[in-house]
Amino acid sequence: MLRLSTKGQYGVRAMFEIAKGDPEKPTNIRQIAERQDVSVAYLEQILNTLRRAGLIQSIKGPGGGYILSKTPSEIAIGEILKELEGPVAITSCLDPEEGCSRVETCVTHLLWRSLGEKIQDFLNTITLEDLLNEEALLKEAGTTRTISLTWGTTG
Amino acid sequence: MLRLSTKGQYGVRAMFEIAKGDPEKPTNIRQIAERQDVSVAYLEQILNTLRRAGLIQSIKGPGGGYILSKTPSEIAIGEILKELEGPVAITSCLDPEEGCSRVETCVTHLLWRSLGEKIQDFLNTITLEDLLNEEALLKEAGTTRTISLTWGTTG
DNA sequence: AAAATACTTTAGTGATTTTGTCAAGTATTA
DNA sequence: TAATACTTGACAAAATCACTAAAGTATTTT
Ligand code: FES
Ligand code: FES
Numbered sequence A, B: 001m002l003r004l005s006t007k008g009q010y011g012v013r014a015m016f017e018i019a020k021g022d023p024e025k026p027t028n029i030r031q032i033a034e035r036q037d038v039s040v041a042y043l044e045q046i047l048n049t050l051r052r053a054g055l056i057q058s059i060k061g062p063g064g065g066y067i068l069s070k071t072p073s074e075i076a077i078g079e080i081l082k083e084l085e086g087p088v089a090i091t092s093c094l095d096p097e098e099g100c101s102r103v104e105t106c107v108t109h110l111l112w113r114s115l116g117e118k119i120q121d122f123l124n125t126i127t128l129e130d131l132l133n134e135e136a137l138l139k140e141a142g143t144t145r146t147i148s149l150t151w152g153t154t155g
Numbered sequence C: 001a002a003a004a005t006a007c008t009t010t011a012g013t014g015a016t017t018t019t020g021t022c023a024a025g026t027a028t029t030a
Numbered sequence D: 001t002a003a004t005a006c007t008t009g010a011c012a013a014a015a016t017c018a019c020t021a022a023a024g025t026a027t028t029t030t
Helices: A006-020 A029-036 A040-052 A077-085 A107-125 A128-140 B006-020 B029-036 B040-052 B077-085 B107-125 B128-140
Strands: A056-059 A065-068 B056-059 B065-068
Touching (some): A006 A029, A006 A040, A006 A065, A006 B107, A029 A040, A029 A065, A040 A077, A077 A107, A107 B006, A107 B128, A128 B107, B006 B029, B006 B040, B006 B065, B006 B077, B006 B128, B029 B040, B029 B065, B040 B056, B040 B077, B077 B107
Antiparallel strands (some): A056 A065
């Protein structure tokens, strides 16, 4: 339950891949596609959305590609997902575009709203920089799984 | 994003409706359907799943219906959803039945896992009793929205 | 100017999932 | 034994997902 679409997943992975690159040298779409194992055509859609949202910039011509509009620490995962999948809305009742007449008296509504806010908070806290740091830790530890996540459950 | 299917939503609402009833007198399916505005046929599917999972018991014959197998405080929302929608799995990589070869080195995987665990923890903390208490508060406050949720975001 | 590179945009499509409905049961009790 | 009520499995319309395809626009190098 509560699955994220591939669009959101690929979007985050693509942003991560761009973040890993040199801020001066754009990462081109084929590199992203290859490293993250996603089709170029599908990535085009995704990166386009993210560019229109202002999260990345594109540079055309030979040697072109994509760069981040802000530093990795300023880009939260929640922002990326929001652009690709809209705001967190556990139920249609919570969707600004749909709504529900029961809202006023519905107890479960409060539950879903509360859960949604918790998720949103979490996603807005984690940034691309956190992912970069995490990868550094992963490599250090070799194949051993890192537990020292600042956003882990044990914390 | 991250929408719950209606099956899960209706399931929780149905369980709440049963929890509201007298533990001695079963709530019949038509009452649930009417009060929660869901079709009887669809509810049958849902309640059947929940019964097989042991969360509710059915009582046949005239005056029959459904009762909870445990007290409301012993039934977490997470249990209900798990039966109707399977475990939380933000990505297919996290699904026990699917998996992914990248798991070992994938940073985003750690992110989704962490988020999933947070959601799971939350859903396992809230019980039907919490919902009952919340409704009592709601009625007390009239149309004013209650903010005093123990599981609210204001903490 | 021309060619190469690379991003941009819009359509369309097959597979899958969701959201139910329908119909024919079985079990229990007044 | 009739009425009530739960049980089960099959099925289907609708929506969403996860892409693919193709033609276009912009920029830079030669
Ligand atoms: S059913 Fe829509 S708010 Fe509860
Ligand atoms: S893509 Fe499957 S674990 Fe990251």
